[in-house]
Amino acid sequence: MPKDQPDLNLSPKVSDEIRKTTCYMCACRCGINVHMKEGKVAYIEGNRDHPVNQGVLCAKGSAGIMQHNAPSRLRAPLKRVGPRGSGEFEEISWDEALDMATGLLKPIREEAPEKLAFFTGRDQSQSFTGFWAQAYGTPNFAAHGGFCSVNMAAAGIYTMGGAFWEFGQPDWDLTKMVMIFGVAEDHDSNPIKMGIGRAKAKGAKIVSVNPIRTGYNAVADEWVGITPGTDGLYVLSLIHCLMKAGRIDLDYLARFTNASVLLNEDPKSDQFGLALRDDNGQPQVMDRNTGKLAPWNGQGVEPDLAGTLRDKGVTHRPVFHHMAEKYLSDDYAPEAVEERTGIPAAQIRKMAAELARVAFDEEITLDRQWTDFRGKKHDKMVGRPVSFHAMRGISAHSNGFQTCRALHVLQIVLGTVETPGGMRFKPPYPKPATAHPKPHGKVTPGAPLDGPHLGYVHGPEDLLLDENDQPKRIDKAYSWENPMSAHGLMHMVISNAHAGTPYKIDTLFMYMANMSWNSSMNTGGVIKMLTDTNEDGSYVIPNIIYSDAYSSEMVAYADLILPDTTYLERHDCISLLDRPICEADAVADAIRWPVVEPDRDVRGFQSVLCDLGARLGMAGFVNDDGSQKYQDYADYITNHIRRPGVGPLAGFRLGDDGLQGGRGEVNESQIDNYIANGGFWIEHVPEDCAYYKPFNTAYQDWAVKMGFYDAVQPYIFQLYVEPLRKFQLAAEGVGTRQPPEHLRARIKETMDPLPTWYAPFEDAHVSPEEYPVHALTQRPMAMYHSWGTQNAWLRQIHGHNPLYIPTKIWEANGFEEGDWAKVSSAHGEIVVPVAHQASLNPNTVWTWNAIGKRKGAWALDEDAPEATKGFLLNHLIHELLPPKGDGLRWANSDPVTGQAAWFDLRVKIEKSAVPNEAQPAMPPIKSPVGKGPDKLAWKVGK
Amino acid sequence: MTTLPQSTDKKLGLLIDLDTCVGCHACVISCKGWNTENYGAPLSDQDPYGAKPTGTFLNRVHSYEVQPPNLKDGTQPAAQLIHFPKSCLHCEDAPCVTVCPTGASYKRVEDGIVLVNEQDCIGCGLCAWACPYGAREMDAEEGVMKKCTLCVDRIYNENLPEEDRQPACVRTCPAGARHFGDFADPESSVSILSAERGGMDLMPEQGTKPVNKYLPPRPKDEMPEFDVLSPYLEPIAKDAKGFVGWLDRALSAMPGGAK
């Protein structure tokens, strides 16, 4: 030690104890090490052993300590005493709160369970909340997928039995080219960052297709600054180029897709466009061995991509012929799409050539033998190392479903799904649409619903319509307006309940959904609906119960608040029955557990549901003697049995030889075993099961053993989605269940069984000349929805949000730094600060999502920048499209799935005088929790 | 002591990859968390829930837009956006150290880490004036100068597992854009990576000789120049009918394909 240097303690004690649990600062569900000092949370870091984050942790995760201690935490159950929206509450006891809730819910259940609408926003326990809603008997349950991801999920499941988002990932270690579409900080964020880093370190090329060049798109080696809503057209043009040059994987297409399946071509037949099936109902292909018909899955069959059949006067041609006809059309030539997409034809061709080069010239092979479901032995695994990933940017459009489908078809024609270097599913996916439940909606007063709410329809017969062809669900999911709405339509619940269509409800029960603010399109309108009264002064939506941990904007609009805990104070399970945390090479699930006990009178919402379920006498929540079955959520997690041997957690179950993963009996110490293991359970996918999972017999057997499903169910990718064709057939007049007249044409156009592209609906409802600019939002990496704002550290990074303006519009309006703009859509107008961005599509503006806050919410001062300069784009969007003179109001959503079409928004921009604050400015709400301190010097261990 | 050591045994520092940093701010907050709870006074925040929240951070991520010059044919290439994390560079000729009147600022002989001994700091701010990089921030609550310690209380900490003995920002970086090591050792991973990728100094003209290096972004938007038709996109057919003909031939030519 040099004599002038102070004597440092280089090995100070780090903490008294590390408690390992799961993060909930966003939807990523990383493992965290919570360092405790003197019984308090001192420091949070990533858990190195955890499959999701492998030790790393994002800004949100590291800021968990500020969330856990945020002054915005609710402290006790609240009963509204002022008018809705005022924020005036009184604190009540849990007994009183639960009595109130029971008093509301019990009569509804006994008379008309559908009069309860139970919607859970950023819920990570949907298999439990759905189970509760099913036991209650209401058909009206969903989480937020309808305005988040359903296009991606449904397109993926119907096409290939799995999607992107957190259900699939590029093979980061082997891929040589990753193409990302519309990927910002949505889900799976740390794994994507880790993957991009790993791929780059190995010299892989990252290509980004995104109007905005920030974040992942900024580090991409190649940027395609596409015009919003045209990704599908761009992708179909790539398919056109690749097919036209024969740069497609014929062997893969023949074996592993329904490209070889024969379709009926008799326009007069009620089977027109449907697959030719054998007596067992299996689609037929021509077998190249025999030249005869064979079922697609027959042992030893070699499906023929080119085989046609003329049978009883009817021609049957394979799907692949139809694809050739559709995609070789000049409509998809680069020159035909360049203006619309904003991408020059030469660049499109270059990209197609580069895809072809990497896929076919840089083929990789792994020396791993495997056997496919037809019994054919393959001596190696062949990979075409281009991989794709996509997220909300392509999903949240009214053409999002077909765009996602187009992208899946692109990867499939290149032979890159479930092959080395391509896109890989994470267990328990892949799982075809046919292996998922169908939706259920049969209501019996006082009894459970007839099955799970959400699922996958396979034709008009599966729609949830009553005897008068009216929707059974309040959100009109699974109706002709959006037949494949696999996640429900949470964004339509309040407006439908307010309008009383298809029927009136009594109680709206919501969890973690900031519907009166950033989680609704048309924020102002929703606030009006929530506070609207009948002539007698009663509210149009009579009762609202809401559960949240924090003083969000939605709290003010509920009558009864059930305060939730923070994520460090609760039990949770991140279940294989739900949205799992698996990686392509591993099956895994995880828990949360109370690393600290709440210091307030709050309870975990799921435990409250266990209590409420028992009070209501719901099957599954009471024992035979009528007593409460699950004392709390932890009890449910441990003891609930969903199917034989399958419970919420797949790890550490009791088997014949002790503890085992996958199937097994209840283990009373299961949660302790998880805690001892770092809060999670993981089992690696065996090497011979790692690729070709849908077709690989070894994987299929392993999946059954693990309990992902109960019998092997190999399948082939559905380039041509027959259920879509069935809806089209109905629209053409075939069958007994018929769509309403006004929807026929739209269904025919949009439910094409082969991926197609049509212009976003808003383009036809507002004048693109008057509103020439596309407006988008992105989630910043350091903020999750509205949660980050209550976080003293994170809100310093994103305390307000400018509208980013591309150079062309910036210069045309003579904008300068510090200027504000009036931004108008057909629906509304906002006045907001602007900033210049050159790396942006020239016809697109954007801002960060959910930074703007209502005055009085989140325990912030009323002059917080989030409330004075921050703003929401939501004010410009509506759940309905503007009238176009046909006497109808069309939903602003995807016609197939009902996904909210946030990103279809068109606006115009004008320079504005600088207002006092961002417009519209809403009056403050009274904070039910007071305000935060005026300084922080946070140190737990002194 | 405010005179700089003639030389240091090691030159510990960070290698930051501007090609890979996605600008997520993970390093910013991880740093805030660790250094609030550890070395010296906590990193305080003023008006944390109010109109002008501000606080002490030892690492901040900037972002820049760079417009490449026009190409020969006059077209303007796309602008690039680069995320840019910045913390103390632990300079060899650290001007912040020599200006310190009390000896609170010093550069460690063992490893070159520049530190502030908070007990000796009078909070005059001169070191922050002398630093061209904005690496030092005065804590408004404690009145002493705070700066990156390179997690000196982690990197040698025997209470941490060996693999965790690295700065909090490096451990947490999701994209793997931050590397930690000894730049005095030419065989170290950071020295090798820096040499391979052209690690660069910030403001070299200031003569501070930073230890931390930045890996420049790789060239962007430069897809290989090849004929867009040949060999990769040479059409095999004009239309669907021709395509079907090609398909028959192609399938016949495939292994086991002759019918």
Add this chain to the structure above:
Amino acid sequence: MHPAPSVIIFTTFSGLGFGLLFWLGLGVIVPTGWSAFIWFAMAYIFAVGGLLASTFHLGHPERFLKAFTQWRSSWLSREAICAVATLLVMALYGAGLVFLGSQWAPLGWLGALGAIGTVFTTSMIYAQMKTIPRWKHWTTPALFLSLSLGGGALLAGQVAVAVILLLIAGGIQAFAWITGDARLADSGTDMETATGLGFIGKVRAFEPPHTGTNYLLREFVHEVGRKHAKQLRILAMAFGFVLPVIFLMLPFSHWFAALAVLSHIAGVLALRWLFFAQAEHVVGLYYGKR
């Protein structure tokens, strides 16, 4: 740079105080008894008052003794030692004049040297800053010294010397302004070198790291409007130099002398404000400021 009142007051008044001590120590005027007490009190109020003001911007003024330790490398430490040594020496010299009526001339000369040294070391705190190209120039010590000596002469009633020195100081100030305005641009440090990204193209700040402000922005980034700065420069010149010289040229009157002093002080305060407010720290480049 943030024009902190404490530092403006410090440099202005301690400069005047040490300037006066310089002339007292040199023996240009040799008062004794009460008269000496008043002269010295005035010098000490300015010098010590300025020094005390400077401690207002310290986070921990109670640790000031530590600031005497690093004379080998730190101009601030040297300044502290110089200042205290000068004040001690001049206190002894002054005590001789006040109480004994005797002038210990060598002690005075030593004190005068110390006073110059103090002002020089103060100026070097700024002039050493490579991070602030406007300051890192010979004009900074020249300006501090000429102002201190000129102001001291003014206080000491040395009309001829004061006029000459103030004119010199005014000239140096004008030169410093004219040349200083371009010094950041000429320094070779710009956003391209700051980020290392110049090899790609022209660099522009996109999003700042935090939407809120921070210590660096508060301390180092202070933008003065061009028009505003020009007006202030004219006023500072007028009050600092032109008016005092005119007052001194007029037939002597205590009123005019007092006005000359007050005008000079006002002018120096203004130009010191500009000295800080217009000093561009290179760290601003990281924020796309100047």
